[in-house]
Amino acid sequence: DAGVIQSPRHEVTEMGQEVTLRCKPISGHNSLFWYRQTMMRGLELLIYFNNNVPIDDSGMPEDRFSAKMPNASFSTLKIQPSEPRDSAVYFCASSPGHSNTEAFFGQGTRLTVV
Amino acid sequence: QQQVKQSPQSLIVQKGGISIINCAYENTAFDYFPWYQQFPGKGPALLIAIRPDVSEKKEGRFTISFNKSAKQFSLHIMDSQPGDSATYFCAAMGGGNEKLTFGTGTRLTIIP
Numbered sequence: 001d002a003g004v005i006q007s008p009r010h011e012v013t014e015m016g017q018e019v020t021l022r023c024k025p026i027s028g029h030n031s032l033f034w035y036r037q038t039m040m041r042g043l044e045l046l047i048y049f050n051n052n053v054p055i056d057d058s059g060m061p062e063d064r065f066s067a068k069m070p071n072a073s074f075s076t077l078k079i080q081p082s083e084p085r086d087s088a089v090y091f092c093a094s095s096p097g098h099s100n101t102e103a104f105f106g107q108g109t110r111l112t113v114v
Numbered sequence: 115q116q117q118v119k120q121s122p123q124s125l126i127v128q129k130g131g132i133s134i135i136n137c138a139y140e141n142t143a144f145d146y147f148p149w150y151q152q153f154p155g156k157g158p159a160l161l162i163a164i165r166p167d168v169s170e171k172k173e174g175r176f177t178i179s180f181n182k183s184a185k186q187f188s189l190h191i192m193d194s195q196p197g198d199s200a201t202y203f204c205a206a207m208g209g210g211n212e213k214l215t216f217g218t219g220t221r222l223t224i225i226p
């Protein structure tokens with residue numbers, strides 16, 4: 001398996017523009033997580049899905065952020081409109097779920113909003 | 115609310131020495147405590163994990179020590195090598211959900 005695949009790896013966008021980050025979890029994994037990493041706040045969980053259903057979105061910063069998981073092999077994180085303070089590395093992770101709790105992370109998307 | 119506190123923020127250890135990173139948690143519902151290792155430009159990867167039914171777990175040069183009464187756990191890296199230079203995160207999970215709460219990270223540098 002190629003692991004968790006995220007795209008794009010890097011994104012530079014202007015303030016006010018819409019940004020969409022994409023994630024393909026490991027096949028067969030039941031849980032998917034979106035994290036944001038910054039120097040100031042470390043690794044923050046934004047939202048996680050189990051069997052494509054959002055379970056906890058309490059970490060989503062505000063209404064400008066939205067996440068979807070239309071099927072077991074694809075998820076998106078959208079920011080609209082983007083702001084400079086959204087600049088961070090966004091990670092997607094997946095885990096088998098049930099009794100196996102190991103989370104496998106993708107390589108991340110480095111987002112810069114100018 | 116920071117539920118997992120990690121220290122130190124950075125650590126420099128000589129090659130062959132022992133690296134020790136400490137974490138403390140608040141939520142007594144936590145029942146799974148992993149450590150993740152992250153290299154620059156990469157996502158975190160699971161290094162070793164422990165559940166509170168044991169006080170220590172060892173895998174090669176990496177050992178987790180767990181003190182349930184003190185709500186503390188630590189990572190020990192024996193015979194530290196330059197290839198161990200990375201950022202290490204402790205984490206905790208429990209309470210019936212799969213949310214991993216991460217510590218703030220420790221940047222470890224092993225010098226020759």
